Amino acid sequence: MILKSFSIGSSRFIVVCALLIAIIGLIGCVNVAPWERGNLAKPQMELDPHPLQSEIQSHNYSSREAAPSHKSSSGGGGCGCY
């Protein structure tokens, strides 16, 4: 019921869902053996290689932009009313 009110429309959301389903579909096709995972294990391949930096960036973005915070589940950040 919430989605109806989004001006961008539900078609975009369907695309998003389709993408997600496609990703889940991919899972079965992938096979990387544990001994082939060396590159994946490198620090530069981490999802967030610089967490201290991304914390600062997202704090600044969220005080200057209207999109939800990147760290949306962790809470905090205060008013940012300036």
Next chain:
Amino acid sequence: MQRKNITAFDVKGGERLNDSASIVKSTKTLHALTSAALVLPGLLLPSVPATAKDRINFQYSRYQEGERNLFGAPNTLKPITADVLHGSGLFSLTDRAKFSFGYTQDTWSGATPVTITPLATTGGNRPYTDGGIVVGASPILNSSVLLDRDLNPIGRDPLTKELTGTVDTRSVLVMTSASPETRRQANFGLSYEWNEAALNVSGGFSRERDYKSSFGSIGGRMDFNQKLTTVKFGGGYTSSDIGAILDHDSSPYITKTAYLPQIVRRDNSEILRGERQDWIVNAGVAQVLTKNALLDANVGYTHSSGFLENPYKAMSVIFIDPQDLNNRQLTSIPGDVRALLEQRPNIRNQVAFNTKYIQYISPLNAALHVGYRLSVDDWGVNAHTFDASWVQPLGNGWTLTPRIRYYSQDAASFFRPYLFSQQKFIRQEVDNLGRQIWIDQDNPSRQYFGSNQFDLVDQNGSPVDGFSVRVAQKLTSFDAAKLPDNFSSDHRLAGFGALSGGVILSKMLGKGVALETGFEYYTRASSMQIGGGNNSFADFDYYVANAAIKFDMEPAASLPMGGSKTSFESHAHASSHHYHKTPPAGIMFGHMLDKPGDFMAGYRFMYNWTGGNMMQGANRVDDQTIIDQGCQGEPCRFVPTFMDMRMHMIDLMYAPNRWLNVMLMPTFMDMDMNLRRLPNAPPAAPGVHEHTGVAGHETGAIGDTYFSSLIKLIDIPGHRVHVNLGLSAPTGEVDIKLRRIAKNDGGLIHFGMQLGSGTWDFMPSLTYAGEKNRWSWGAQFSGIKRLEEKNKSGYRLGDVIQTTTWGGYDVLPWLTALVRGAYTWQGAIHRDFDSFNARIGPMDFPSNYGGEFWDIGVGVNAIVPKGRFAGNRFGFEWIEPVRNDFNGFQLNRQGALSATWSYHF
């Protein structure tokens, strides 16, 4: 991560291992491979840090905004700056459970937009002059504007406000300035790891003067498909209390009718109260695609309700008399510009879809991160974010990460730079016969009717002698129902695009210490919005620079990013040291490292509390004496009620050889104080800062930085003597100003609230320490000599001499109880501010600083003897003043707390 890094080494360095044929190394390799296979998928989830190693981080960051474009109006207000101090840590409680904490404090100040008006009003940023020269601009919220028949503003010169005669449709931000304010946030987390799943809970709170929030969250992950697929989920709740202290300078000019039930008055301040709730859920999946690529995708939903406004932002509404509009004779129409507190919907739903692709670039040992994020909400703010970064290990522990980001958002459906309303802001009431209503001022229940005060009739229709009654128009405000339900001109809700870029440089120093620094430049322009925009008046830019130091608590295993240049040599672990006993926590430069190559990192917190009675010399003093004598011939009007000073220091100490240690201590200071108006004090002279309302003053940012060399003079069993030759660099600000209020400059804030000495200072000390069995003792003589005649604000703090002696007893092998006595002499401040200071109370006069102080300290020192945290030292000390003899008039000293943590690598 530790084990993961080792894998990286093995894969790349396999040949080297074969050559070396070391049994030890091979065993370790095998172990590393096996453990890596077990923990690999953990890396996919930075939000579940259970595989991360124990670590402590400190970070300082500075945000600096550029000047806003005021289209020719003078812009002398300093743009917004924010100084942020962050500390965080992660500790293993068991093999599978981890505890994390974080503390962040930010202090911001500077110019911020309060509303937007047409540039062509008589108000806005109205210039003011000093001696005929324009020196600044005052924010004028209520003004008038002349419009053509299509309601286009007719231009005015931004300086003289004279009409130009041509249409000027530009809008402008109306800027106000703010004195510094501080926010503090603490958060805690617990996580638990199973073989193929993890769960974490966290919570915390954020406190600032006008906004308090508490938050909690729970999240987790599950691994599937031989750990190639990880599903993540999380949820969180934030509850916020808003108590916005409305600016006593601008509030009288802001219409707040819609919020009257929420506004309470306290001590001459208006406080707008509100509550807000935010619920968040998200789910995602991270998927390994190939041995060199992985993909991460998340969907998040946020539901916010309650007071979602920014309580400091107003909407400019141009009220137009419908009679003027209907009068075809008029070629231009006057508009009455009024500022109304903004009104946002009380509910907001946001959905964000976030995806990230990471590709390993084999020839360069680098990784490319590419992300896209779409967020939509029921306010009409749809946003796209694209970002890319390149993580490039350079060898020798260096990593360079350039980064670029593009963001675009649509305006909220209720965003307007300003509004028109076809009604008068205030009009005379009319009755149902169309007659204007008048009130008898001597008897407000009696009403008269008529078009002017000499042609009135009463309720019965009988004529009234206009000279015999005192009448006034019966006025009524605009009809709020004719305005939109929601309106905001907050530039954050406008449509715009933003491009930012930056670079992160990190260096692993070895011994478990890593340095990291980041820089980012951000530029916002309405023209960069996807599809283009026309709000260029709100364009601005900012930059952020930060530096961080990270300590790994298991130094033997620290490997640099990239994993190609390391060895398995184990560093001597902390627990193998013999420890000398350390002096009480409040003593600085009190001990030395013994072995060449030793490195120590630490954190020192000092809290200084003054409050209670005002004192003159050693005795309590009454208010009248302060008024008469406290301000050097001028009458004092205010005294402080309390002042807190907190100092955060990072201790970095290194022993290049047996007899020399070098030390670097960056500091971060923050202070807050409040004032009390002295009863019977005379009113302020015209043009002088008048402190009003419940809010006190806050400052906070980098303080002075200490460098020092410690030289060992005597080191025989049981007795050690060293001398410290220290310098303090004037990195703390000494020209912090209070904001301009009611056409009066705030001037420089009180001496004691400035963040540094402003001068290069010499800080020598001589320390003796002895120990025998369970007993320890020592003494230190120290001083501070200011090396310059004055700082950039024109004054110089007094010199300091201190002598202290202590004794300690080991209650337990790892716990020492200490007691000490200290005598301190500090001189008064020399010279005075060389620019304007409001001089409202004793704290603004140089002679009311310094004195002689006798203190007793009690404290404990502890060292973790074994186990996971072996080698960590902690110290606490409370300083209790015994006798104070102040120079002049000062607020009493209540005590000081010192807390230290240190770790040898």
